[in-house]
Amino acid sequence: MPELPEVETIVRGLDSELRGKKVKSLVFLSTHLKKKRAYSTLDPAAYRGLKIERIRRRGKLIIMSFQWQKGLIIHLKMTGQLLLTGSEQPVDKHTHAVMRFFGIKKELRFRDIRKFGLISCLPMNKIEEKILSSLGPEPLEIELTEFYRRLKAHSKKRVKSWLLDQKIIAGIGNIYSDEILFQAGINPERPAGSLSLEESQKLFVAMKSVLRKAIKFKGSSISDYVDSSGQSGKYQKLHQVYGRENQLCKRCQQEKIKRKKIGGRSSFYCPSCQT
DNA sequence: AGCCCATCCTGTCCGC
DNA sequence: TGCGGACAGGATGGGC
Numbered sequence: 177m178p179e180l181p182e183v184e185t186i187v188r189g190l191d192s193e194l195r196g197k198k199v200k201s202l203v204f205l206s207t208h209l210k211k212k213r214a215y216s217t218l219d220p221a222a223y224r225g226l227k228i229e230r231i232r233r234r235g236k237l238i239i240m241s242f243q244w245q246k247g248l249i250i251h252l253k254m255t256g257q258l259l260l261t262g263s264e265q266p267v268d269k270h271t272h273a274v275m276r277f278f279g280i281k282k283e284l285r286f287r288d289i290r291k292f293g294l295i296s297c298l299p300m301n302k303i304e305e306k307i308l309s310s311l312g313p314e315p316l317e318i319e320l321t322e323f324y325r326r327l328k329a330h331s332k333k334r335v336k337s338w339l340l341d342q343k344i345i346a347g348i349g350n351i352y353s354d355e356i357l358f359q360a361g362i363n364p365e366r367p368a369g370s371l372s373l374e375e376s377q378k379l380f381v382a383m384k385s386v387l388r389k390a391i392k393f394k395g396s397s398i399s400d401y402v403d404s405s406g407q408s409g410k411y412q413k414l415h416q417v418y419g420r421e422n423q424l425c426k427r428c429q430q431e432k433i434k435r436k437k438i439g440g441r442s443s444f445y446c447p448s449c450q451t
Numbered sequence: 452a453g454c455c456c457a458t459c460c461t462g463t464c465c466g467c
Numbered sequence: 468t469g470c471g472g473a474c475a476g477g478a479t480g481g482g483c
Binding site for chain 1: 452453454455456459460461462463
């Protein structure tokens with residue numbers, strides 16, 4: 177479900193509500209999460225009594241750090257949600273984990289219809305290690321020279337797949353890659369290394385501006401994305417290409433938006449504006 | 452190196 | 468109205 181802007185929105189809400197709170201309990205309700213605990217070295221019960229130091233984002237990962245260098249990594253994958261809910265609200269069948277706190281009525285619930293999401297219980301040093309080894313730089317922090325270097329380092333890869341590769345750059349998913357390429361006027365099937373310096377710069381600027389604006393609008397709610405308070409995002413209203421198959425291009429008003437599978441993902445683009 | 456495909460799941464939507 | 472198939476914001480691993 178969520179890409180960088182959605183995860184950023186969730187994390188900002190959670191950090192402001194939960195930083196400094198002390199955990200009363202962490203419980204996994206579903207066996208699939210416990211099995212995926214293969215990635216974990218700590219027991220959920222070990223978090224009782226620990227104060228939350230910070231909740232932050234890295235790529236699409238949510239990282240919660242606690243006292244005594246303990247941490248959690250949460251990946252929402254396609255349909256995961258983190259919801260701050262009154263404890264009196266009924267728990268539905270898609271809720272797979274619950275964290276309760278001392279001193280507040282609300283609890284944190286992990287919902288996930290398709291069960292792709294995961295929660296790993298790890299010491300912070302293992303988390304740092306994992307992040308360093310598996311994720312590329314942040315799109316909102318990377319500089320142009322490094323961006324350009326990375327385009328050339330994977331020059332045969334199609335630029336759409338390049339944007340989606342978390343090891344190259346972390347946090348962009350299927351919606352925002354299409355929106356970024358549209359804004360940059362670049363065809364998604366161009367090999368990454370074929371972009372001129374000027375085109376690379378256009379892509380770089382488009383990436384930053386699309387993501388910043390999407391964060392400002394609290395992400396895109398396409399099917400079931402909501403933030404931790406249950407609010408929908410508003411950026412879907414500003415989408416220029418994603419989901420607009422056969423509709424007139426908003427830029428040239430001539431061509432119809434095309435839909436094509438690229439790297440197994442539905443991709444939307446204007447064949448005339450994106451070259 | 453990089454492509455394609457299947458896989459992990461559940462829900463929805465579309466055509467017949 | 469029912470049924471089957473395709474599809475969905477992600478990531479991984481195998482085969483070519």
